[in-house]
Amino acid sequence: MTETEFWLGFHLVPGIGATRVARLLEHFGSLAAAWEANVEELRAAGLSERVAGKLVATRRRISLEREMERIARAGVSLVTLADPAYPRLLREIPSPPLLLYVRGTLTPADEHSIGIVGTRRASAYGREMTRRLTGDLVRAGLTIVSGLARGIDAVAHRTALEMGGRTIAVLGSGVDVIYPPEHRQLAEQVAQQGALVSEFPLGTPPDGPNFPVRNRLISGLSLGVVVVEAPRRSGALITANFAADQSRTVYAVPGSAMAPGSEGPLQLLRDGAVLAASAADILSDLKLTVRQANLEARQALPTTSEEADVLHYLDGEPRHIDEIALESGLAISRLSALLLEMQLKGLVRNVGHQHYVRA
Structure with a gap:
C-alpha cells in the first residue's frame, strides 16, 4: 500500500485532523504503523477511546485499495498534506485538510x-x-x-x-x-x-x-x-x-x-x-x-470626441440606450452604431436589454 492510501484512510476517520496525524506519526514513525495499530496502542499515542474506536471501525469498513481505484476511475487525483503540490497558502491555515480531492490541476x-x-x-x-x-x-x-x-x-x-x-x-x-x-x-x-x-x-x-x-x-x-x-x-x-x-x-x-x-x-x-x-x-x-x-x-481609451462624450454618461451602473441618448443629445441610430464600435474596442459593455456600462 502507498503512503497516499494511508493519508486517505485517516482523512476518512471522523475526528482525526492534521494535529492528530502529526502525533500519530511521531509516536508510530509511519502512517502505515499507525493505521494498523489496535485501540490500546492508539490510546497510548494520545487518541481518545472514542476516536480510536472510530479509526478501527473505519479500517474494517473500507478497503483503501478499492477506494483509490474508485477515485482513479472518476478522473480525480489526491493531494495530501505531505505532497509538495499541496497549496502553500492552504497549508498555513489552522487545521488544514489532510488531503484534497482534485479534478483538474493545481499549479x-x-x-x-x-x-x-x-x-x-x-x-x-x-x-x-x-x-x-x-x-x-x-x-x-x-x-x-x-x-x-x-x-x-x-x-x-x-x-x-x-x-x-x-x-x-x-x-x-x-x-x-x-x-x-x-x-x-x-x-x-x-x-x-x-x-x-x-x-x-x-x-x-x-x-x-x-x-x-x-x-x-x-x-x-x-x-x-x-x-x-x-x-x-x-x-x-x-x-x-x-x-x-x-x-x-x-x-x-x-x-x-x-x-x-x-x-x-x-x-x-x-x-x-x-x-x-x-x-x-x-x-x-x-x-x-x-x-x-x-x-x-492595458486599459482602453476613447479615440474620438464622440466616444469621450458617451463615456461621460456611463459608469458602473447600467444605463439604457434611451437614457444615454436623451442626456448626450445623440440620435438613437448614431448612438447605437457608436456603442457597437465602442464594445468592439472594449470601452463599453452591453449588460443586456440595451443597458450599457463603462468597461
Whole structure:
C-alpha cells in the first residue's frame, strides 16, 4: 500500500485532523504503523477511546485499495498534506485538510490567488463589478477562487475562463457531485482550465453544513477574499470571517446604501475591510506593483470626441440606450452604431436589454 492510501484512510476517520496525524506519526514513525495499530496502542499515542474506536471501525469498513481505484476511475487525483503540490497558502491555515480531492490541476501559479464571492441573487451592478474585477485580476496574472454557486461565483468563474485565466472552484460536495446541477458544463470547463477541489469524499451530497467548510477552503486558498454583493446573512460573509481568522485580507466592493446586496460589504467596511472599487485597489494593497502597472497600461481609451462624450454618461451602473441618448443629445441610430464600435474596442459593455456600462 502507498503512503497516499494511508493519508486517505485517516482523512476518512471522523475526528482525526492534521494535529492528530502529526502525533500519530511521531509516536508510530509511519502512517502505515499507525493505521494498523489496535485501540490500546492508539490510546497510548494520545487518541481518545472514542476516536480510536472510530479509526478501527473505519479500517474494517473500507478497503483503501478499492477506494483509490474508485477515485482513479472518476478522473480525480489526491493531494495530501505531505505532497509538495499541496497549496502553500492552504497549508498555513489552522487545521488544514489532510488531503484534497482534485479534478483538474493545481499549479505553483495558484499561490497568487484571489477569492471572489457574493450573493446568489446578483444585481446587474454586482455582475458587472464581478466581471470587471475578475477580468483585470486575471490580466494581472492572478488565479480566481470561488464556490461554483449561482450569482457572483458563477460570473467570476466564467469571466476567468473567458479571459483565458486560471480558476479554482471549491465544492461543498464531492467533486463528482456538481451543485447546482445547471453548472455541470461550467464545472467541466473549470476542470479543464483550473481545478475543482473538495475535501469531501466522492459521492458526498451538497448538504447545508458542508458549505461553511467549503468557504473555509476558498479563503484558505487565497491571498485575500473579495465580497462583491452580499445580504447581511450570507455565506459570503462566512467566507470573509474565515479569511480574517486566517490572516487574509478582506476586500469589500462598495454599492448603493439602499441596495440589500450592499448590506454585507458595508458592514465589512465598517469592520475594517479594504475598499475595492477596482482591481488596482486590490493589487496595490497586495503590493503587486508591476502587475498593477501592466493592468493600467492595458486599459482602453476613447479615440474620438464622440466616444469621450458617451463615456461621460456611463459608469458602473447600467444605463439604457434611451437614457444615454436623451442626456448626450445623440440620435438613437448614431448612438447605437457608436456603442457597437465602442464594445468592439472594449470601452463599453452591453449588460443586456440595451443597458450599457463603462468597461
